[in-house]
Amino acid sequence: MHSSAVFLIEFGAIILGLGLLGRLAGRLKFSPxxxxxxxxxxxxEGGLLPLGASEEFVAIGAEIGVILLLLMLGLEYTASDLVGNLKTQYPAGLVDGALNALPGAAMALLLGWGPVAAVVLAGVTWISSSGVIAKVLGDLGRLGNRETPVVLSILVLEDLAMAVYLPIITALLAGAGLAAGSLTLAIALGVAGLVLFLAVRYGRLISRFVSSDDPEKLLLVVLGLTLLVAGVAQQLQxxxxxxxxLVGIALSGEAAEGAHNLLSPLRDLFAAVFFVFFGLHTDPSSIPPVLLPALALAVVTAGTKIATGYWAARRAGISVKGRWRAGGTLVARGEFSIVIAGLAVSAGIEPSLGPLATAYVLLLVIIGPLTARYTEPIASLLTRRFRPAAAASATGAATGADAGAAVGTPGPRESFEDQPTPVGDATSRHS
Known part of the structure; x- marks a missing residue:
């Protein structure tokens, strides 16, 4: 009875505190x-007032939070959207992997941790946080932006790549042979491919099965199906x-719309629990010794993620503002990075890898919402500041070369604003 009361007090305090923090963030127009x-x-752990009784429940709530975030992300798009984006954006996935995995591998090798740790840290720096980014896109009202499908395509490619990467890294950490590792990889690829095939081929039938006029039945069926598929997928590596x-992708029409409306409050609740859980399992005293290398890695890979998003959005014909927004949105790392680092820590590969990964993710999960919001305004400000100066220099040079024609020469501002707009540079709907 006493432990039950302590649990209720702790968990109630957590939820109340999250509500107050969310209200404060809303007044400041800032992601919470x-x-x-x-x-x-x-x-x-190591904080001001460690919690104990509610820790296990918070851990389960955190897992549900990530699942609901990704389900709601999938509900925004149909199976045909997914296949079309994957076909057109796979080069962006390759660029993303090259630009963002190599810095992590290089850092591990520079620190003398060996090739296995290099593969692990490459995964930590490569994968953006789908959970954080989904939350940020919703908070900033950008789910309908033209650049958002590009961002989601990269996230989907990363998540699908994890179906290949996680079995490989698990086999490496366990020292498994080639046969065992190949079998694990084959199972993972087969399951991912099967779920994707069912989502694309039989999405309408699944939606018809799930759909119901009764909100209670619709909520129970969609939530149960999602947790069941997520659990089976995780059990199969x-x-x-x-x-x-992929469950979200498979649902369409009235089923998707009804599920979105019913699950939005649950998503917000459990997503907040997920982010608190991440902080709860970070010992503040372990961060200072690895802060400098983590900070250097964060700066480099924030830049490479922005470059990745900018390049991918430019390739898709998005406006300059949309390109910067896409790049800034991709910066955050989170749940996958922590999972990858946790596997290495459990295997005892390198003692410092866990604290470094934690500090790195903590930095970028805090910086990520800031870059998502402010990368485009800062880029626009710098562009307005430097382009007129460049135009003025060019105008002055032209005037000196042809003084006789100076009477009809346009001023710097006129010269800049009259430049023709490139064909593929249409402004985003929310620019």
Whole structure:
């Protein structure tokens, strides 16, 4: 009875605190994610007031939060959208892997951790946080932006790549032979491919089966199906997030719309719990010794993610503002990075890898919402500041070369604003 009362007090305090932090963030017009993480740090291992009784429930709630975030992300798009985006954006996935995995591998080798740790840290720096980015896109009202499908395509490619990467890294960490590793990889690829095939081929039948006029029945069926598929996927060495995302993709029409309306409050609740849980399991005392290399890695890979998003959006014909928004949105790392680092820590590969990965993810999960919001305004400000100066220099040079024609020469501002707009540079709907 006493432990039950303590649990209710702790969990109630967590939920109330999250509500107050969310309200504060709303007044400041700021994503609440960094505040949730800092709250977790304050009340986690080594924090001001560690929690104990509610820890197990918070851990389960955090897993449900990630699953619901990815389900709601999948509900925004149909199976045909997914296949079309994958066909057109796979080069962006290759560029993403090259630009963002190599810095992590290089850092591990520079620190003398060996090739296995290099493969692990490459995964930590490569994968953006689908959960954080889904939350940020919703908070900033960008789910309908023209650049958002590009961002989601890269996230989907990363999540699907995890179906290949996680079995490989598990085999490497366990020292498994080639046969055992190949079997694990084949199972993972087969399951991911099967779920994707069912989502694309039989999505309408699944939606008809799920659909109901009774909100209670619709909620229970959709939530139960999502948790079931996510659990089976994870049991078969495929990411639970990929399974949840594909369930969302499979649903369409009235079923998708009804599920979105019913699950939105649950998503917000459990997503907040996920971010608090991440902070709860970070010991603040382990961060200072690895802060400098983590900070250097964060700066480099924030830049490479922005470059990835900009390049991918430019390739898709998105406006310059949309390109910067796409790049800034991709910066955050989170749940997958922590999972990858946790596997290495459990295997005892390198003692410092866990704290470094934690500090790195914590930095970028706080910086990520900031870059998502401010990368485009800062880029626009710098462009307005430097382009007129360049135009003025060019105008002055032309005037000196042809003084006789100076009477009809346009001023710097006129010269800049009259430049023709490239054909593929249409402005985003929310620019």
């Amino acid at each position: 994610i960094p505040l949730y993480l800092l709250a977790g740090l304050a009340f986690g 495929v990411s639970a997030a990929v399974g949840a995302f």
